[in-house]
Amino acid sequence: MHSVRSYLVALATISVLLASGAFALILLNVEDVSRGQTEGQVLETAKAISRSVDRELERGIGVVTALSASKAAKDRDWKALDQQARSTLVEDGAWILVQDRSGQQLVNTRLPPGTKLPRAPAPVDMWRELENGKPRVCNLAGGQVAPWIVCIDAPLGTTKPEFAVSMVFEPALFRSLVTRDRAQNGDIATLVDRTGTVIWRNRKPDEFIGQKATGSMLAAISSKTASGVKRTVSLENVRMLSAYDRSSLSGWSVIVGVPLDQVEAAARGALWRGSILALLVLVISGAVAVFLAGRLVRGVALMTKAMEAAGQGKTAELSGIRELDEATTAVEQATIARLKAEMRKQVLIGELNHRVKNTLAIVQSFAHQTFRNGSSPETALDKFEGRLGALAGAHEILTRERWVSASLKDVISTALKPFCSADRCQMDGPDVTLAPQTGVSLSLALHELATNAAKYGSLSTPTGLILVSWRVSSGGFELQWQEIGGPTVSPPNREGFGMRLIKRLLTSEFESVDVRFEDQGIVCIIKGAVPAPENLFKAYESDAAK
Numbered sequence: 001m002h003s004v005r006s007y008l009v010a011l012a013t014i015s016v017l018l019a020s021g022a023f024a025l026i027l028l029n030v031e032d033v034s035r036g037q038t039e040g041q042v043l044e045t046a047k048a049i050s051r052s053v054d055r056e057l058e059r060g061i062g063v064v065t066a067l068s069a070s071k072a073a074k075d076r077d078w079k080a081l082d083q084q085a086r087s088t089l090v091e092d093g094a095w096i097l098v099q100d101r102s103g104q105q106l107v108n109t110r111l112p113p114g115t116k117l118p119r120a121p122a123p124v125d126m127w128r129e130l131e132n133g134k135p136r137v138c139n140l141a142g143g144q145v146a147p148w149i150v151c152i153d154a155p156l157g158t159t160k161p162e163f164a165v166s167m168v169f170e171p172a173l174f175r176s177l178v179t180r181d182r183a184q185n186g187d188i189a190t191l192v193d194r195t196g197t198v199i200w201r202n203r204k205p206d207e208f209i210g211q212k213a214t215g216s217m218l219a220a221i222s223s224k225t226a227s228g229v230k231r232t233v234s235l236e237n238v239r240m241l242s243a244y245d246r247s248s249l250s251g252w253s254v255i256v257g258v259p260l261d262q263v264e265a266a267a268r269g270a271l272w273r274g275s276i277l278a279l280l281v282l283v284i285s286g287a288v289a290v291f292l293a294g295r296l297v298r299g300v301a302l303m304t305k306a307m308e309a310a311g312q313g314k315t316a317e318l319s320g321i322r323e324l325d326e327a328t329t330a331v332e333q334a335t336i337a338r339l340k341a342e343m344r345k346q347v348l349i350g351e352l353n354h355r356v357k358n359t360l361a362i363v364q365s366f367a368h369q370t371f372r373n374g375s376s377p378e379t380a381l382d383k384f385e386g387r388l389g390a391l392a393g394a395h396e397i398l399t400r401e402r403w404v405s406a407s408l409k410d411v412i413s414t415a416l417k418p419f420c421s422a423d424r425c426q427m428d429g430p431d432v433t434l435a436p437q438t439g440v441s442l443s444l445a446l447h448e449l450a451t452n453a454a455k456y457g458s459l460s461t462p463t464g465l466i467l468v469s470w471r472v473s474s475g476g477f478e479l480q481w482q483e484i485g486g487p488t489v490s491p492p493n494r495e496g497f498g499m500r501l502i503k504r505l506l507t508s509e510f511e512s513v514d515v516r517f518e519d520q521g522i523v524c525i526i527k528g529a530v531p532a533p534e535n536l537f538k539a540y541e542s543d544a545a546k
Helices: 004-028 030-068 078-088 124-130 171-180 215-221 260-311 322-370 377-400 408-416 436-455 497-509 533-545
Strands: 094-100 105-108 148-156 163-169 188-192 198-201 227-233 239-246 253-259 425-428 465-473 476-484 512-518 521-529
Touching: 030 078, 030 094, 030 148, 030 163, 030 171, 030 188, 030 227, 030 239, 030 253, 030 260, 078 094, 078 105, 124 148, 124 163, 148 171, 171 188, 171 198, 215 227, 215 239, 215 253, 239 260, 253 260, 260 322, 408 425, 408 436, 408 465, 436 465, 436 476, 436 497, 436 521, 497 512, 497 521
Parallel strands: 425 465
Antiparallel strands: 094 105, 094 163, 148 163, 188 198, 188 253, 227 239, 239 253, 465 476, 476 521, 512 521
């Protein structure tokens, strides 16, 4: 058999083990979750930078498209077009260039107006791509006035154009875009052209502009997939978690990489934090479980002590837990009820012993007094049986009332019933509740009076009556026995057992007894107290304890 505490400890242990298993599974996935979050962040950063670069290129395309469609361009008024281009261009590090197929420059806003312009053969691929009549974005190229340049070209004309308008700018124009847009400390953001050549880089740009991206990333940006995340090695030979996004406008790609050591350190940090949090939660859970288990065990202990407290007449202590307190109260009430039942049983046993002793004493007295005074056996037997009948009638009344009380009317009617009918034995008065012993004594006394009336008094004549009347006043009552219409009576020279029994029984139970022998018969006046209902059971217990 196990205690409640052992079951609670087992429950807490199982709960802690299950929680530990759940935390372990979560912690095992922390690194994957952390890496997934980092991948999402770097990919979003790459897309944001790519969108910013596209906006800058779209603005340049708008400028060259507007210049190529201008009146000065159509009229081949290069001086007017030069003035228009200079007024349009506001960026530092960018300039407008107009040239023919031979490479002769006609407009160059990087040089002062009126300067003799040089001839520089343009790339063959530029004229081939411009034959479709649309602007194009070039790849990184070496320049004459700057080490590296990129450009946006637009044709003057729609079919096999003879002239082209170009916006040329240095890669540094993208410095603010690549550095600013969501690139965190330690991240490497790189802008590459369609061939994978570095245009700009947020770290060591002068060292790496013009170099190709590393092999795995070069393969990724050349694939059909426009964006993705890969593990790569940077140009500094650092392991990286890199994301790329290729522009549909220019074909350029933005690459954002995070050192893998940094990603793994973040995952380990998350793992440590998760472990500490899990340990803290387990400790707190264990402490709470121990506390609650203590409360429950205390509640059960108080419930077991409720019987002892009830037996000592004390109120049971409650635990504050509703269900256990209800059970404790129920145990307490059941214990009190059981103790009361046991006490009542003891009282009943004591009462039985007491009543049996009294009854035997009364019967012994009846026998002794009835058969002692020389009467014939038949007469003595009749008297003896009559007295036993009166005693039995009184006991029958008390049995109906569970030996707690006796009705005065029932006592009188039962005592007189064997001697006369209701028209000759008349009763008048309210019902009164008597104590058990008082009812027995009064019943025996009335039996003796009725026996005497039947032999010598009013009931010995055909017309004689017995009138029993009583009245109740503040806590007491007065009963009068009066014989009417009987022969003239006088006090006897010697009191018999019946009269002695009357006086002894009545004087022991009532305040006063007055027996008078008048002309028409005996008059007996009895005065006594009426016990309060709440005192009847106390009197009953007191009698039983004697």
